[in-house]
Amino acid sequence: MQDALNNWRLPRKMLVAFALIAVFVVALGAAGLIANRHLSKIADEHVTSGIASVDALSDVRGYVREYRILMYSHVTSVSAAEMASLDDRIAKNKEKIDAALGKFAAAAGEEFTADVANIRAVLTRLEQVNARVVAFSRQDKDAEALALLKADGKEASHAAIDATRAVMDKTVALANARGEDGNKFSDNALIFMSVMVFFSLGALAIIWNLLNKTVSRPMAELTSVTTALAEGRQANVPHRDRSDELGEIAKAVELFRLAAVARAEADRKLAEEQKLVTATLGEGLAALAEGDLTAEVTAEFPAPVASLKTNFNDAIARLREMIGAVSVSAAGIRTGSQEIAQASEDLARRTEGNAASLEETSAALAQIDDRLKTSASASAQTVARADEALATVAGGRAVAEEAVQAMERVSHSAKGIDQVIEGVDKIAFQTRVLAMNAAVEAGRAGDAGRGFAVVADLVSALAMRAEEEAKRARDQLTVTQTDIVSAVDAVQRVDNALENISGGVGEVHGLLGQMAEDNQAQSSAISQISVAISTMDQSTQQNAAMVEQTSAAARNLTTEVTSLAEQAALFRVDNGRPQARRSATAPASAPVAKAAPAKPKAAPKRNQAYVSPVKALPVPAMANAAARLNGTNNEDWSDF
Known part of the structure; x- marks a missing residue:
């Protein structure tokens, strides 16, 4: 049988297996599908006629209890609106009971037709009793309604609940019986499936054994032979007499073995040629690694790799020319960079001196600006004092005018008093005349007129x-009038003097105002000059920093x-001395104007930090003054 299977093609073997x-x-x-369908049917019946039926009967019981509660509420209602609402709820509760009972009848099937009829009969009796209770309640016969509800109503409600409970117990028992049947069928199906799995595993073991003997093991033997041939070892190819794919593979491997023998001979010759090329190029690359650019390939290479020799020699020649040119260019660049660095240092020193001069100039201008501001402030205060003096003089003149007017009024009053005194004098004279006449008449009268x-x-x-007394008052008034005239003259002279002082103070006020304006203008001009010099100082410092960085870059x-x-000096570019000695003959750096001759020093290290010859510039003395006037320019020197 195994020989017959060996002659079968691999697709046929796989197809049969x-x-x-x-x-x-x-x-x-x-088998599994049949068992699953049967168990699904049992489970569906359990859910449909079992759980659904129990749920429907539970709803019926709940609605019956709610029906009884609604009846009690109807009997105890206190208003027509509440009674109407309870009537509506009772009607809806009846509909719910009918719907739940219909749901149970549909789910339970024909087996429970008699039970459904029994429940309907009990519910009909309950509705009749409740209808009588409602009638008593509408007639306000609450006592009769409660008595009927507690007697016949209670009995009918319990009968309905007991009927639903009995049917529910019957439904649960039927569901349990169906569950037992399902469990038995499941056990039988499991036994059948176990037997089928056992036979299937036995058949798979037989098929695997046949495939292993006819396919896997011969394939492993051919794999071992192929691996040995790939490693260059000799091996005999088995299964060349088979008629299937493995026989064809064995024949192909045999051809591969014969071709490998021929290719091994060709590889040996090729290895000798590659060894020659590799050794020659290795010597050239070793010389190149040591910096010798004069080592060229002189051995004869095989025709397939002859271009490799030409390319290597051309590359060496190009590299030799490039290193020589780099050495010459490096010498020239080094000379130029030294000159740039020296010039940058000189420029940095000169820029530092300019910055110091600008700083001193800025400080002097700041002092002048402060003094001008002080003078302008003093002039402004003097002008204010002159304004106050003018106001005081004007007040004095007003007081003098008032004094003159008062003196004139006193003079007029004195004239009036003089007239009064004159009148008194005349009255006294007339009185004396009358007294003399009275004395004459008394003398004539004798003793009667004594x-x-x-x-x-x-x-x-x-x-x-x-x-x-009138004469004395007239004399005193005359003296007073004379004094008043003298006082008026003195006050007028004071007024004239105050007028002259006011004119002089006005002229001084104008001169001081002009001086204050001139000082303010000079202060503004000096401030602008100070800001400009401060800006120049900052720009000079920025230039110094830029020159310093330029020197560092150089x-x-x-x-x-x-x-x-x-x-570059590590490479040999001719048969003479190395490039380092050739580069030593490069022209020296040209001397920089006004620069002291530099002493010979060692070549700087690559990682040595550059130290600037320019010292750090001080903070400008006018930075605060410029900041007070127009702000400080904080721009980076790279934006200069």
Whole structure:
């Protein structure tokens, strides 16, 4: 049988093997499908007629209890609106009971038709009792309604609940019986599936054994032979007499073995040629690694790789020319960079001096600006004081005018008093005349007029005293008028003096105002000049920093060029001395104007940090003044 299988083609073997496997798989699948469908049917019946029926009966019981509660609420209702609402709820509850019972009848099937009829009969009796209760409640016969509800209503409600409970118990028992049937069928199906799996595993073991003997093991033997041939070892190719694919593979491997023998001879010759090329190129590359650019390939290469020799020699020649040119260029760049660095240092020193001069100039201008501002402030204060003096003089003139007017009023009053005194004098004279006449008449009267004569003498004496006092008052008034005239003249002279002082103070005020304006203009001009010089100072410092970085860049360039020259000097570009000695003959750096001759020093290291010859510039003295006027320019020097 194994020989017959060896002559079968591999697709036929696979077809037979997979067909047998498919038969067992289909049998197992069919058995599982049948068992699954039967169990699904049992489960569906359990859910449909069991759980759904129990849920429907539970709803019926709940609605019956709610029905009884609604009846109690109807009997105890206190308003027509509440009674109407309860009537509506009772009607809906009946509909729910009918719907739940219909759902149970549909789910339970014909087996429970009698049970459904029994429940409907019990519910009908309950509705009849409840209808009587509702009738009593509508007639306000609450006592009769409660008595009926507690007697017949309670009995009918319990009968309905007991009927639903009995049917529910019957439904649960039927569901349990169906579950037992399903479990038994499941156990039988499991036993059948186990037997089928056992036979399937036995068939798979037989198929695997046949495939291993006819396919896997011969394939492994051919793989071992192929591996040995690939490693260059000799091996005999088996299974060349078979008629299937493995026989064809064995014949192909035999051809491969014969071709490998021929190719091994060709590889040996090729290895000798490659060894020659590799050794020659290795010697050239070793010389190149040591810096010798004069080592060229002189051996004869085989025709297929002859171009490799030409390309190597051309590359060596190009590299030799390039290294020579790099050495010469490095020497020239080093000279130029040294000159740039020296010039940058000189420019940095000169820029530092300019910055110091600008700083001193800025400080001097700041002092002048401060003094001008002080003078302008003093002038402004003097102008203010002059304004106050003008106001004071104007006030004095006003007071003098008032004094003159007061003196004139006093003079007029004195004239009035003089007239009054003159009137008093005339009255005294007339009184004295009358007293004399009275004395004459009293003398004529004799003794009868003696008392009247005494009175006349007294009146005459009083009139004389009045004349004397009037005369004295006139004299005093005359003196007073003279003093008033003198005072008026003095006040007028004071007013004239104050007028002259006011004119002088006004002229001084104008001169001081002009001086203050001139000082302010000079202060503004000096401030602008100070800001400009501060800007120039900052720009000079930025230039110094830029020159310093330029010098540092030139020094770094010199260091890099020196390093490049040292690296280039490691190569030999002719049969004489190395490039390092050739580069030593490069022209020296040209001297820089006004620069001291430099002493010979060692070549700078590549990583040595550059130290600037320019010292750090001080902070400008006018930075604060410029910041107070127009702000400080904080732009980076690279934007200069």
